[in-house]
Amino acid sequence: xxxxxxxxxxxxxxxxIYQTSKSFYVLAAALxxxxxxxxxxxxxxxxxxxxxxxxxxxxxxxxxxxxxxxxIGISHxxxxxxxxxxxxxxxxxxxxxxxxxxxxxxxxMIGGLxxxxxxxxxxxxxxxxxxxxxxxxxxxxxxxxxAYFTASTIYLYLPLIPDIALLRDRGGKxxxxxxxxxxxxxxxxxxxxxxxxxxxxxxxxxxxxxxxVHTVISxxxxxxxxxxxxxxxxxxxxxxGAIFSGIAALIIVMIVFRKVFHFEDYLKKIHFNYLGxxxxxxxLLWFYFTFAEYLTTFYGHEPSEMRVFLYKFVGGYAPFFxxxxxxxxxxxxxxxxxxKLKTIPGILIASIAVVIGMWxxxxxxxxxxxxxxxxxxxxxxxxxxxxxxxxxxxxxxxFILGFMGFSKLFPLISIWEIKEGREESVRMVxxxxxxxxxxxxxIRKEIV
Amino acid sequence: xxxYGMVIDLDKCNQCGACVTxxxxxNNVQIVSxxxxxxxxxxxxxxMLDTSYEGNYPDVRAVNIPxxxxxxxxxxxxxxxxxxxxxxxxxxxxxxxxxxxIGCRYCMANCPYTAKVFNWFKDEQPVENEKCHNIDxxxxxxxxxxKCTFCIHRLQIAKEKAKAEKxxxxxxxxxxxxxxxxxxxxxxxxxxxxxxxxxxxxxxxYRKFTLQEELGTKPKVYYLSAKSE
Numbered sequence: 200x201x202x203x204x205x206x207x208x209x210x211x212x213x214x215x216i217y218q219t220s221k222s223f224y225v226l227a228a229a230l231x232x233x234x235x236x237x238x239x240x241x242x243x244x245x246x247x248x249x250x251x252x253x254x255x256x257x258x259x260x261x262x263x264x265x266x267x268x269x270x271i272g273i274s275h276x277x278x279x280x281x282x283x284x285x286x287x288x289x290x291x292x293x294x295x296x297x298x299x300x301x302x303x304x305x306x307x308m309i310g311g312l313x314x315x316x317x318x319x320x321x322x323x324x325x326x327x328x329x330x331x332x333x334x335x336x337x338x339x340x341x342x343x344x345x346a347y348f349t350a351s352t353i354y355l356y357l358p359l360i361p362d363i364a365l366l367r368d369r370g371g372k373x374x375x376x377x378x379x380x381x382x383x384x385x386x387x388x389x390x391x392x393x394x395x396x397x398x399x400x401x402x403x404x405x406x407x408x409x410x411x412v413h414t415v416i417s418x419x420x421x422x423x424x425x426x427x428x429x430x431x432x433x434x435x436x437x438x439x440g441a442i443f444s445g446i447a448a449l450i451i452v453m454i455v456f457r458k459v460f461h462f463e464d465y466l467k468k469i470h471f472n473y474l475g476x477x478x479x480x481x482x483l484l485w486f487y488f489t490f491a492e493y494l495t496t497f498y499g500h501e502p503s504e505m506r507v508f509l510y511k512f513v514g515g516y517a518p519f520f521x522x523x524x525x526x527x528x529x530x531x532x533x534x535x536x537x538x539k540l541k542t543i544p545g546i547l548i549a550s551i552a553v554v555i556g557m558w559x560x561x562x563x564x565x566x567x568x569x570x571x572x573x574x575x576x577x578x579x580x581x582x583x584x585x586x587x588x589x590x591x592x593x594x595x596x597x598f599i600l601g602f603m604g605f606s607k608l609f610p611l612i613s614i615w616e617i618k619e620g621r622e623e624s625v626r627m628v629x630x631x632x633x634x635x636x637x638x639x640x641x642i643r644k645e646i647v
Numbered sequence: 648x649x650x651y652g653m654v655i656d657l658d659k660c661n662q663c664g665a666c667v668t669x670x671x672x673x674n675n676v677q678i679v680s681x682x683x684x685x686x687x688x689x690x691x692x693x694x695m696l697d698t699s700y701e702g703n704y705p706d707v708r709a710v711n712i713p714x715x716x717x718x719x720x721x722x723x724x725x726x727x728x729x730x731x732x733x734x735x736x737x738x739x740x741x742x743x744x745x746x747x748x749i750g751c752r753y754c755m756a757n758c759p760y761t762a763k764v765f766n767w768f769k770d771e772q773p774v775e776n777e778k779c780h781n782i783d784x785x786x787x788x789x790x791x792x793x794k795c796t797f798c799i800h801r802l803q804i805a806k807e808k809a810k811a812e813k814x815x816x817x818x819x820x821x822x823x824x825x826x827x828x829x830x831x832x833x834x835x836x837x838x839x840x841x842x843x844x845x846x847x848x849x850x851x852x853y854r855k856f857t858l859q860e861e862l863g864t865k866p867k868v869y870y871l872s873a874k875s876e
Contacts, residue, residue, distance in 0.1 A: 201802065214665060247768065247769075247789075248766070248767055248768045248769060248789040248790055249750070249789075249790060250768040250789075251769030253831060255684075255686045255687035255688045255767075256687055256688060256755070256761065256764060257755070257761045258687075259752040259755045259756055259765060260756060306678060307756060314751070314851065317751070317752075318749050319748070319749070319750020319751070319752065319766070319789070319790030319791060319792075320749050320750040320767065320788075320790040321719055321749075323730075323747075323748075323749045323750075324732045326747060326749055327729055327730060327749070328733055330730050331729060331730060331746065332728060332729055332730065333731040334726060334729050335726070335727050335728055335753070336753075337727070337729040337751060338729050352687070364713065383734075392853050408860050411648055419753075422726075422727065422757075423723070423727065423756055424723055424757060424759050425757070425759075426864060477696065507749065517723070519796040543763075543802070569756060572759070572761045572763050572864075573759040573760075573761075573859060574696070574759065574760050574858065574859070576696040576698055576712075577696070579687055580687070646694055
């Protein structure tokens with residue numbers, strides 16, 4: 200009976216699974232259309248060759264690699280943030296972690312596909328397993344992304360088990376699926392203990408894997424001799440950028456679902472406030488890294504480096520560069536450091552700006568270096584073709600579709616963790632607080 | 648084992664571009680459409696680089712230097728290849744394995760000389776052009792990276808011929824197409840380690856330089872020029 204009462208309490212979290220509005224189908228149909236168009240364009244590229252893109256010599260990497268770095272970056276939202284918040288026992292994490300983990304899962308699938316889309320011979324992809332050279336950064340990359348995908352999917356799945364058990368107990372839709380996926384979870388003490396232990400192990404494991412993933416992606420660039428890429432700062436720079444864009448994407452997803460599924464009672468102002476502060480910190484950190492990177496280049500004044508530098512600052516890519524600075528630094532700092540502007544719409548604006556800005560940053564990193572190679576007599580220009588633009592649209596559509604699909608199968612907010620929080624966190628937190636507060640008696644003695 | 652290399656005497660070179668044409672025909676390098684060429688997809692294994700301009704307007708003259716794959720002793724392209732589709736042979740030639748290439752273009756991104764080209768489309772030439780195809784060189788499929796191989800097929804043929812005639816490989820048995828056609832005899836080719844070869848004699852010249860020496864890729868294509876670069 201007690202259980203039944205609890206379900207009623209959080210009924211709003213179950214509602215998206217059982218009730219589907221008309222606009223959901225309309226949106227889904229539109230997104231599927233976008234996705235299918237992208238898929239058709241890819242088939243065309245597969246048949247006729249990579250010439251369908253706007254890539255050329257020397258700009259041999261374009262939108263696909265940009266999207267790859269960008270989407271993998273977004274994936275850091277998830278698992279890393281949820282793991283860090285869990286690890287630091289931040290109580291406000293409870294309604295956030297699930298969405299963060301879902302972002303990771305979906306986006307890793309999308310991002311991980313992009314290097315394959317980018318291949319001239321996708322039919323030979325198995326050569327990587329057959330004759331792979333571990334000396335190549337591409338192999339490091341594949342290894343770490345696969346590891347990250349595995350770890351983060353399990354990390355998404357484990358905290359989902361108690362919720363799946365709840366859905367199973369309700370019966371009805373997808374009963375069989377939930378029965379299989381819940382692994383006979385009944386919520387006994389032992390099961391709870393094992394689950395918690397597993398989550399704890401994973402959350403510690405996931406953090407270094409997540410950091411390694413984006414470091415290795417940056418190494419794809421920084422291991423080359425290209426001016427503008429060959430930089431030791433790239434590892435941490437990429438990780439910071441990834442977490443930055445990840446938090447922004449997470450905030451957007453949270454605000455959208457809060458509005459659509461009426462989660463106002465779960466995602467309160469304070470959650471956005473905290474995440475907004477985190478975003479502000481990351482924005483400042485991003486600026487610090489960007490500043491350090493470009494100041495070193497400018498001060499060293501090497502001719503080949505300077506060509507790339509000037510191309511970004513005053514040359515062909517200046518509009519994108521300054522728009523990036525505006526989106527990644529000025530907008531977030533203005534909106535997030537001002538109490539009057541740090542409302543939910545304000546935080547949403549800052550987050551959207553950051554996502555756009557981080558995409559531009561990937562563009563700024565990939566294209567100008569290739570367009571100004573070391574041998575100064577060849578320069579390139581890059582204009583993306585319809586194929587590349589429609590595949591970017593298809594990737595975005597796939598991201599939204601993935602979330603929509605997930606929301607119809609599983610709760611977007613971890614119900615059991617909310618319940619646990621309601622029942623235990625006040626006691627747990629006050630116990631913890633008492634542990635590290637100095638005792639009163641002790642103080643009095645000192646004073647006397 | 649020889650170590651093949653090349654010396655290009657820029658003071659002798661009259662920039663006629665015969666080497667570019669010869670290379671293109673010899674190696675069946677794809678001729679792309681006009682639109683693609685304008686996009687920057689023209690394919691050359693050997694190309695003329697516009698380095699600078701001489702004289703004052705209107706008597707201006709472009710200074711071009713022929714450039715090809717530098718056949719580095721420390722090639723940066725082979726380091727990053729995920730599938731060993733490019734490798735350095737014992738005789739120093741950096742070779743490509745076309746059926747192994749997955750087309751990731753990482754080697755192109757890491758070549759400081761921008762010497763590699765990619766097959767953006769399937770090679771479709773008019774029927775008449777097929778008569779010009781060199782049957783000794785395979786036509787590359789779409790989606791793979793290619794570059795100058797020092798006309799490696801000529802080495803193969805020369806070796807077979809020498810074997811059939813039961814003699815050692817002579818210096819003049821094997822030269823790439825660009826060397827053969829050079830009217831001003833500005834390009835020397837041969838074994839760099841052989842002190843008696845023409846190329847190693849030409850190499851020991853105060854005018855010698857290589858492109859981007861500072862990167863430590865150790866190119867085996869040397870240039871000679873009295874004008875400082």
